[in-house]
Amino acid sequence: MHRNFFSVLRQKDAIFQGFRMASTSSIQGKLSGKVAIVTASTEGIGLAIARRLGQDGASVMVSSRKQDNVSRTVEQLKSENLQVEGMVCHVGKAEDRTSLIQQTVSKFGGLDFVVSNAAANPAFGPILDTPESAWDKIFETNVKATFFLIKEAVPHMEKRGGGSVVIVSSFAGYTPMEFLGPYSVSKTALIGMTKALVPQLSTMNIRVNCVAPGIIKTKFSEQLWKTSAVKDMLMQMIPMKRIGEPSEISGLVSFLCSDDASYITGETTLATGGIPGRL
Structure with missing residues (x-):
């Protein structure tokens, strides 16, 4: 009788321990122990991604070209009890990219995820009117800097046994926008880069995926959604009949970083409110 009594207690204790472990895991988040x-x-989609990765348990290094923006964002996210640090980084400068990676590894002990979100678009108008300097700026920032940031980060991710890269492209990479021609072409290049990186990164257990947002309510895209005539035209394109929010991209990025996406690499996922995309 006593043996049966203590056997029941042990079973209950085992069940309780399992529940407690599951609860702890849930509280810690699916990205607990990871570094991004x-x-x-410091604003828009990038800020939403940094916040979501932090909420899901990762330690996050945020960056921007301006110190004031970095300081404000770090203070804001730390007030939300997220594990973040920040530094100035102009991704078009090789020394800034190197410093960003080195400081991240130094502060957090390693690197698991790279989310390349930085982009430039100094030209708005007919593509044949775009000067060479604008093409250079767009491709230096959007394409070349993305590649070399990933290249420099890869050895640190490999040391951790693998990781995940997420590149932020755009639906315009599939369907170029008339007055954003060079920008659209650069985003097409990022979709191609994602595919090109897969064979080599896969041997290192590093996954690489791409997200292609539609029209998202950010300062970067306000020329599109703040102008009534343009917004009305966009509403005809979007089956869901609304502009997206940055938080609607961040959850997708967190998923692609997580083990829930462990068999997904080389893919570009559209988040457009229904705007179709084909390359």
């Missing part, structure tokens, strides 16, 4: 870099992460 998010470029251009």
Whole structure:
């Protein structure tokens, strides 16, 4: 009788311990113990991604070209009890990219995720009117800097046994926008870069995926959604009939970083409110 009594207690204790472990895991978050870099992460989509990765348990290094923006964002996210640090980084400068990676590894002990979100678009108008300097700026920032940031981060991710890279492209990479021609072409290049990186990164257990947002309510895109005539035209394109929010991209990025996406690499996922995309 006593043996049966203590056997029942042990079973109950085992059940309680399992429940407690599951609860702790849930509280810690699916990215607990991981370290992420998010470029251009002091506003808009980048800020939403940094916040979500932090909420899901990761330690996050935020960055921007301006110290005031970095300081404000770090203070804001730390007030939300998230594990973040920040530093100035102009992704177009090789020394800034190197410093971003080195400081992240130094502060957090390693690197697991890279989210390349930084982009530039100095030209708005017919594509044939775009000067060479604008093409250079767009491709230096959007394409070349993305590649070399990933290249420099890869050895640190490999040391951790693998990781995840997420590149932020755009639906315009599939369907170029008339007055954003060079920008659209750069975003097409990022979709191609994602595919090109897969064979080599897969041997290192590093996954690489791309997200292609539609029209998202950010300062970067306000020329599109703040102008009534343009917004009315966009509403005809979007089946869901609304502009997206940055938080609607961040959950997708967190998923692609997590073990829930452990068999997904080389893919570009559209988040457009229904705007179709084909390359």
